[in-house]
Amino acid sequence: MVTQEDIAKKLGITRTTVARALNGSKNIKLATKEMIIKLSKELGYEKNHMGSSLALKKEKQIFAFLVKSKNKDYSKELKRGLRDSQEKLKIYNYKIKIIETLLSSPKEQVDILKKILLEDKPVGIIIVPLDVEEIKKILKPYRETLKIVSIENQLEQEDCFIEANYHKSGRIAGDIMDNIFFSKEKILVIDGGDDRLTSKKYLNGFLERMEESDKKIIGPLYEEKILGKVGKIIEKINEDIKGIYINRYAAEIIDKIPYEILKGKKIVTNGINRDIKKLIKEGKITATVFDELYIQGYLAGKTLFDRVFKCKVLSDEDYRVKSHIVFKENLDDY
Amino acid sequence: MVTQEDIAKKLGITRTTVARALNGSKNIKLATKEMIIKLSKELGYEKNHMGSSLALKKEKQIFAFLVKSKNKDYSKELKRGLRDSQEKLKIYNYKIKIIETLLSSPKEQVDILKKILLEDKPVGIIIVPLDVEEIKKILKPYRETLKIVSIENQLEQEDCFIEANYHKSGRIAGDIMDNIFFSKEKILVIDGGDDRLTSKKYLNGFLERMEESDKKIIGPLYEEKILGKVGKIIEKINEDIKGIYINRYAAEIIDKIPYEILKGKKIVTNGINRDIKKLIKEGKITATVFDELYIQGYLAGKTLFDRVFKCKVLSDEDYRVKSHIVFKENLDDY
DNA sequence: CTGAAAGCGCTTACAG
């Protein structure tokens, strides 16, 4: 294992100067710096992070900007993932502070971000950016020192970007629906509306996949405030309908429909929560497909940390969030 | 943050003594030790692992006993997971050495284990134990200092035990098969034999789940050296058969059967490898269910490390290996 | 059984 001291000795200088070169300090002559960097590469120097952290005693702050949506599970799971990644950070004296703003109020997010950049001097930002263009602008002057991870919406190319593939999960739901039936059955598609995060992408993925199938799609049936108008859905369901897909409010909608009407239909949905789990357990929903938000949160924390601290860039594969398929039998995995 | 020094000061003793108490050293008076432990609990002392590792310079060894089976993916994935967990260990100066022995030769595993315990003084053992009773006996005298993680087969209650739930994955395959068909169709079950790790459990899980269904099971059809006798399988497949389940050698068997015969049948299997993926992509296999061996390996490394180093015991949930369901549309997640 | 001291690899305020 090669240390800064080794490099210093070979070069006839002090550890201090070597440390400076390796930390990107500005108080160092360019030539010296280059010489040190060159040798450290030749020797295969890797910084010992324990030594480094031990010496670096003051707490460094990372701010995570999440959003609160009506879909409570969304931010809850993301937060849980983020918190779990914190454990690792804590021992290195990094701290993630979570700030939640409303999905419906991009301006609030922008304002708080501005304030924090100015006052708290964070070393990293994790964000589910709402007003993407505005946020890009705000971050620009801080880019030299700030590491950025965005979730759901991409900012600059250079930032790490973590996204779940909701569209794909929609396609998978379609794949399952297609495979459940041999012949050209009728499938009713219920559009529970757009939550501005996942549900529209789910629906589009499902519909795209169904176009490649021989099943006959009825709908999508859309109603504003659909939960108040379940009657309209009931009208559409008849003997001919063999399968039902719902992209949003699956549990709420199913609960409002008398079971007699749904009996024998195969229902597939996207997303997961306690109510959907219950319905799968009862055999009312056949399967659901969802993206693990927990992992997204966890990855965001981990990734930012790797970037800030180790200057390590992970491969794209590491950021990929898998889709999970849930039938009754693997329900308790989730 | 409370340090050993803080504790020492409050007690009017030196850091050295505090360290000794906290490390479980024997060179310390019981009363002193108890006093220190008590105060450190009161103050909420948590050891700083960076300081600790930095001081602890010599390499510590962990040995992992894996098995080589005919199912190459088995040990390959397990190894990959284990290797990934090593990265974290390395910076703390722990090293995992992997030893593979043949599944068919439990004695070889026992012999090597004996030798290593004697000569290498490992701080931890990860093992897929074959001759469980014998291995329990061998490990007994070392239990004071040695942390043990077993995979697949449990040793003592106190050891951490990581298992995939192959039986459950079999049940899930059954669940999918059951859901694919509305009516009482005939399902042919092909038993590809016992690999002594997964395939029998898969089969039993599948059959158990099918008993709860209204489908009619044909088989299980078992032949010794089944790959040489695919003719017997072909005989069984006729118009009436709507679904086929195969627990082992799915890809090999399907490849030997003319596609005309399989066309229109829904095939579900357990396990995953490149060939199965290919068949799913081609639409020949509808779905497969498998246990992520990679995760098992990763967990084994991580768990042992947590035990050795942090004296941390994870909750059962952390050891749980999920089952994964793969249809065509989520194929590229794996 | 306990303590004084050196050292792990790194960072950074201070002095020049």
Added chain:
DNA sequence: CTGAAAGCGCTTACAG
């Protein structure tokens, strides 16, 4: 722009 020095929290060989 560079260096001497203190210090992060811990461990352990050595001396008593």
